[in-house]
Amino acid sequence: MIDADVGRRALGTVFAIVVAALILGQVLGQPILLGYVASGSMEPAMDTGDGFVAVPAGLGGEVSDGDVIVYEAREVNDGELTTHRVIEETDEGYVTKGDANPFTDQDGGEPYVTDGQVVATALQVHGTVVTIPHLGTVVMGVRSVLLGVLGAVAGALGLESGQGGVDADGAGALLVGLGVGLLGFGVVFDRAEPPKRDRFRQTTRRNVIAIWSVVGIVLLVLATAATAAMVVPSGTTAYEVVSTDDPSDEPQVMEPGASADLTRTVDNAGYAPIVVVTEPASDGVTAEPDRQVVGGRSDGETTITLSAPERQGTSLRTVSEYRYLLVLPPVLLGWLHGVHPYLAVTAVDAVVVGVGVLAILALFGTGDIRVRNPGSHVPFSRRIRRKLEKWLD
Structure with missing residues (x-):
């Protein structure tokens, strides 16, 4: 039989994952495991x-x-995330439509949807979407509050995004970083948890901080900060291209089938060097160089080549930008990115938190940290200096 305590932990973990997935998905603008619809445009599905x-x-x-x-x-639903069905594939992108709507999104002014705009696909079984009735109402009330919290974190880290915040392309990666931190947080706490017979004595000790509690907090903070530093400035950029027989001096207004170059500035506002990967997220666009190293507090340039479609009209060309802290060789980061961006983010997070944890353990050891009352002993700054001197010796 399964131990009752183990069962409760398992259920609690599942519940926490579901709630976190829903809330983070709304905060980050990216369905994470679960999503929901906020209108009736997809009825009766x-x-x-x-x-x-x-x-x-x-x-x-x-x-x-x-x-x-x-x-x-871009246009429908006030430019927000939209959940609709693909009814046709074209050379320019997908034609989408709400099942309950009498016209397609493109008839309503939305450009063809490109792969770079797609953030998730609803799971279907035998052609029927797997739904969970009324699940969305659970998280609608907390979205604005958590958006404010996430914005405060990004502001405290001094991060800015050309997309106005954490966008859908980086949302999954940010969840990976948070997951690394939360997983490690749980592991170190479980590792450091004293036997039940000692719990009362351990938790009532005054002026003592468990070293593994410190490690867990540092791990969580480092994972979140490192991932935010990579994700917040990244994102997908759309370029509007007009194909016409009457081109202008504007590089994005050109004859059918023609091409034009734009210069994209890659700015690194942080102090740590980064590896920047720029990739096409639609047809009709290329980036050169597609990978480059940008030093701290400096910038680089990427040439974006846009191609106009053969038929006249307006179309979108999109490119996605990914950023990784240069804590691993650029070649290795490029290879990990080629497997999947989430893998590269996870590898960077692992290095950052690993170095941070090793530094804490080297500085303080594996024993609990005793904190004396101010004024009753040596100042805290002096104790830290002594620790550093002992460690360096």
């Missing part, structure tokens, strides 16, 4: 407030006709 299992882009395979996707809209 999904009612207002219904939840659904969201498969992140890059993990669900290629998008095809009949798939229900979550994408970053």
